[in-house]
Amino acid sequence: MWGGRRFETSLGRALGPGENYAESWEICDHGADQSVVCRGPLAGATLGELVAGDGLELLGRNHPRSRFPLIAKFLDARQTLSVQVHPNDAQAARLNPPDSGKTETWIVLEAEAEALVYAGLKPGVDRPTLESAVREGRCADCLHSFHPQAGDCVFLPAGTVHSLGAGLLAAEIQQSSDTTFRLFDWNRLGLDGKPRPLHIEQGLKAVNYETGRINPQLAQAADRAGASRLVACDKFVLDRLTFDAPREIGGDDRCHILIILEGSLLVEGDPALTPMSRGGTALLPACLGRVRLIPQKRVIALDAFLPD
Ligand SMILES: [Zn+2]
Numbered sequence: 001m002w003g004g005r006r007f008e009t010s011l012g013r014a015l016g017p018g019e020n021y022a023e024s025w026e027i028c029d030h031g032a033d034q035s036v037v038c039r040g041p042l043a044g045a046t047l048g049e050l051v052a053g054d055g056l057e058l059l060g061r062n063h064p065r066s067r068f069p070l071i072a073k074f075l076d077a078r079q080t081l082s083v084q085v086h087p088n089d090a091q092a093a094r095l096n097p098p099d100s101g102k103t104e105t106w107i108v109l110e111a112e113a114e115a116l117v118y119a120g121l122k123p124g125v126d127r128p129t130l131e132s133a134v135r136e137g138r139c140a141d142c143l144h145s146f147h148p149q150a151g152d153c154v155f156l157p158a159g160t161v162h163s164l165g166a167g168l169l170a171a172e173i174q175q176s177s178d179t180t181f182r183l184f185d186w187n188r189l190g191l192d193g194k195p196r197p198l199h200i201e202q203g204l205k206a207v208n209y210e211t212g213r214i215n216p217q218l219a220q221a222a223d224r225a226g227a228s229r230l231v232a233c234d235k236f237v238l239d240r241l242t243f244d245a246p247r248e249i250g251g252d253d254r255c256h257i258l259i260i261l262e263g264s265l266l267v268e269g270d271p272a273l274t275p276m277s278r279g280g281t282a283l284l285p286a287c288l289g290r291v292r293l294i295p296q297k298r299v300i301a302l303d304a305f306l307p308d
Contacts, residue, residue: 001191004078006169010110011074011279023075026281027257029068030176035283039272047283060253060286062306069306070236072257072281073172075106080166082196083118083139083184087206088158092179101158103235104174105217107302108152109261112167117154118143119162119214121207130161130183131204139184144213152216153230153238159208171259173304175235181206227303237305244298251290254305258282263299268292 003022007013015021027047028035034046042050047068055063062069086102087095106117118140121130125142133142143161148154148168156162161183164170181203182196190196219228222239226247231238241247244263250256258267264277267284268291275296276282284291293299 002077002079002081002166004076006076006110007074007279010169012277013279019078021076023073025071025073026259027068027070027072027283028176030071030178033178050285054285057287058255058285059306060255061308062254062286067176069100069176070257070304071172071174071176072259072304073174074109074279075164075168075170075172077164077166077168077170080116080186081164082182082186083143083161083163084180084182085161085203085206086158086177086181087179087202088208091158091206092177095179099179100175100177102175102177102179103158103233104156104172105231105236105238106154106156106164106170106172107230107238107240107261108148108150108154108168108170110169111148111150111152113147115147115167116145116165117148117152117162117168118145118165119154119156120144120160120211121209121213123212126209127204127207130207130209131200134183134200134204137184137187140186146215148216153219153240154214155217155231155233156214157208157211157233159206160211160214161207162214171261171302173231173236173238173257173302232307234307237307239303241299241301241303243293244295246292246294248290248292249303250284250286250288252305253286255286256284257302257304258284258293259302259304261300261302263295263297265296265299265301266294268294
């Protein structure tokens with residue numbers, strides 16, 4: 001109920017009619033939700049089939065996995081999302097059916113001037129304080145918030161209370177999980193005129209009350225040229241690449257998720273030689289080795305991969 005049309009106006013995707021396009025799942029292997037190889041000899045295969053049948057070629061040193069461990073998405077928040085929290089791995093394993101925990105990170109692509117990110121609790125907010133605020137419809141009193149800029153990266157470990165505010169377009173890298181506990185829906189009604197279900201008990205239990213305020217990540221130098229490290233956690237590593245001359249990626253026996261934010265490039269060896277531009281996403285399997293990226297216009301891209 002919170003999406004818009006910016007996948008078309010900003011990311012160049014063709015959308016159908018209607019005003020409500022909220023999430024684009026770019027790379028995904030989660031149950032029936034499957035990315036499909038779009039071209040080449042494996043065209044038509046799902047990501048889940050590749051993980052099961054060609055896991056070593058795909059995942060390299062991170063093989064074997066029961067499913068592809070990350071999801072890459074775009075999010076278009078025309079309205080503010082509900083206030084949510086995701087469980088960690090141990091909590092999610094006890095669900096029926098079991099799921100992964102969900103640590104996630106947002107990279108802001110566009111931010112309207114008044115847009116807000118809500119991330120983490122204000123100092124001193126403990127469980128009783130949050131619980132009474134949630135039950136009294138004033139959850140926002142407990143939430144830390146800030147006005148993000150395009151380019152900001154917001155890292156949200158599992159257990160962090162968060163909401164993406166109205167007016168933001170973001171890319172998201174997350175653990176492959178679809179478990180969300182909705183704590184508060186801003187006293188709104190759903191599309192059917194009824195309040196959407198909340199998961200207050202489970203949500204309050206999943207909150208890590210030690211997390212505190214979350215502000216944009218400070219980029220660190222990465223261990224390779226033209227790259228800055230936005231996130232390094234035990235679930236994924238995320239670098240931002242900026243380059244205007246050909247460069248290589250991969251060759252480290254890992255797969256890489258490549259998301260183009262600005263400019264356009266050709267991936268050497270792509271049989272269709274189709275340029276990738278803003279909003280384009282590719283999964284480069286480990287077996288490709290070092291892959292040469294040839295920019296046509298100065299490129300800003302995200303490179304997400306699994307840690308050891
Ligand atoms: Zn979330």
